[in-house]
Amino acid sequence: MESGQIIAGKYRLNQLLGTGGMAQVWSATNTFTERQFAIKFMLPAMARTAEAAQRFLMEAKASARINHPNIVEIMDVGQTDEGALFLVMELLSGVSLDTALRRQNPPMTIYEMTVIMLDVARALTAAHRAGVVHRDLKPTNIYLHKDRVGIAVPKVLDFGVSKFHDDGSGSGALTVAGTVLGSPLYMSPEQAMGAPNVDGRTDVFAFGGILFEALVGFRCYDAPNFNALIVTIATTQPRSIDELAPHLPESLRALVRDCLVTDKNKRIKGFEEIVERLSLVASVLEHDPARLPSPVTKGPPSDPDATNALPAVVRPSDRPPSLTDTGVRMPSGNFSAPWTPSASLAPPAVRAPAPPQGLVIGLGVLALGLAVALLVIAVTRNTTSTPRSITPATTAPVTTAPTAPPSATSVQVDSLPGARVRGIGSLVVVAQPGTCALSVNGSPLGATPVSTQLAVGEHSLKCDAGGRSKTGKVTVTEAQTARYLFTFD
Known part of the structure; x- marks a missing residue:
């Protein structure tokens, strides 16, 4: 061409x-x-x-x-x-949700994210009513398209691995035995197991995973490679949003929990319920200025499919300044610099590379890896283990001596370079696994998870867990939520 x-x-x-x-x-x-x-x-x-x-x-x-x-x-x-x-x-003009989440500074508000996902839920309601299951829902497949009046209309993309329910038999599906379809980071446990009869509830699980990542700052599942991630999803429970984001409204946390139930028979059954519940959440959050955390996701090596999120002619810009009932109002300005998914955007806080896109396995040497993963799943399916803690990436490298205990990781919300604003910000501190006794600037605040407000600036943290003590520092920024994760392996 x-x-x-x-x-x-x-x-x-x-x-x-x-x-x-x-x-x-x-x-x-x-x-x-x-x-x-x-x-x-x-x-x-x-x-x-x-x-x-x-x-x-x-x-x-x-x-x-x-x-x-x-x-x-x-x-x-x-x-x-x-x-x-x-x-x-x-031809879409705008950015993918993945790009919007990792690039906007300051991040979009929780309310804005809720409205975006409400439109996504409406789209998937229509898809399921038409007998179509997406099976590969992820942030790069949700696009914020700038229309003629500057409103960002969410668009769901890439139904290339979708499943059609024409007559209830599943005959419309393109599924080959021994293959797993979809991107691994957001797939449901039944999808990770290669179940041939996945239905709309697999999209519900992925939807919950996207909400979790946006609200917490990292994914509900993580692993160092594809096979390990498949096993983790198929055999363990996702991370708890109640422990990691206790400051969020209970109605929002409950929705995420109900989407991420590993037993599909106990999961939310359809997007009609999600639309109804998310609409109520949006009405509560409409005037709430609280923002999403900066992303700190750490994931497997990237093998990007640049065509999943359609590129557009845009340039890096601030967050959408306002919302309407039809979508997010996009920033104005000269949209002149071409952007493609492979372009370097150099944001202050970088979302980790996306995992393999689309058809993630089934050909060549990866078939052997899947066989090993499924063997491990068969052995461990009935265990009650929880995912190994994966320390989120930081905005600066953390050096750990080989013989020392794992160091705590600061999950910091960034401000514009050089900005120093007086005021108040929020801090959420969690520990994995279990809990620890937290002190901030020498003052005890109780057992984690802890959510508190602090003056803008740098603060010293200390957490004690069963005779083990760890320290760290975190920078709090005005009107934003900084997060700090202590890991005790």
Whole structure:
């Protein structure tokens, strides 16, 4: 593909927007109507089997079947003279939710995040009613599209691994025995086990995982590699939002808890309930200025699919300044610098690389790793162990001597470089596993988890747990929540 090339006799390619492991995305113009689109081309290496081609085209089928304003619209499908499959879709302008969460300074408010996820829940309600299960819901597949009046409309993307329930038999699904579909960090336990009969409740679990990450600052599951993560999800409980974010409204924490129930039969059954409950949460939070924490996620090595979150023409900017009932109002300014998922944004606090996207296993040498993971799952499925504590990444390196106990990790909310604002901020301190007796600046505050307000600036922390003591420092910023995690392995 090259700039200026005419596709299907009417689409002129303008600019390469992104290339991922499965596809390449270009901006294009219809030569007759002059309307701009995004065209997603399946890479030749991925089009060698009929199943891969069918999965690529499934995205168009899902979009047409659901037909919802919060789901990306696909207008056309086709094949080039060279045999490359392509999808023609609306050209989005904005950023993915993943980018918005890791880049905005200061972070968006909890209320803004609630409204965004409410629109996502409405989209998934429509999808499930149409018999479509997404199976790969994640922050990079939620896009904040800036419309003509500057409102950010959430759009759910990438139904390429979706499942269709045409007649209740599951015959519409593209599932191969021995494969796991979807990105591992947000998949449900039943999905991690490779269950062939996953339904809408797997999207409910992923939705809860996204909410957890946004509200806490790191993921509810973590592991050093893909196989370990699959085992962790399939055999253990997610981290507790009550322990890590006790300051949040109970109604919001309860919703996250109910989404993340590992037994699908006890999980929230559908997005209608999520829409109802999240609407009530939003009404409570509407005038609450509390913001999300800066992300401190640490995850497996990246193998990004740059086409999952459609690129747009944007530049780094501040958080959306206001909200309306239809979405988040995007910042104004000169949107002139092209952005692609591979571009370096250099934010103050960096979200860790995303895990492998899309079809995460099933081909080549990874099949052996999955077999090992499933063997471990079969042995450990009935155990009651909890996930190993994964210390979140920090904004500065932490050096630990090989023979010393694991050091505590500061989870700091950043301010603009050089800013020093007088006032009050919030601090939440937790310990994993268990609890510890916390002192701040020499004053005891009781057992963790502790949520308190402090003057802006640096503070000294000390936590004692069963004869073991750890210390650290944290910087509190005005009107933001700083977090500190003590680990006692």
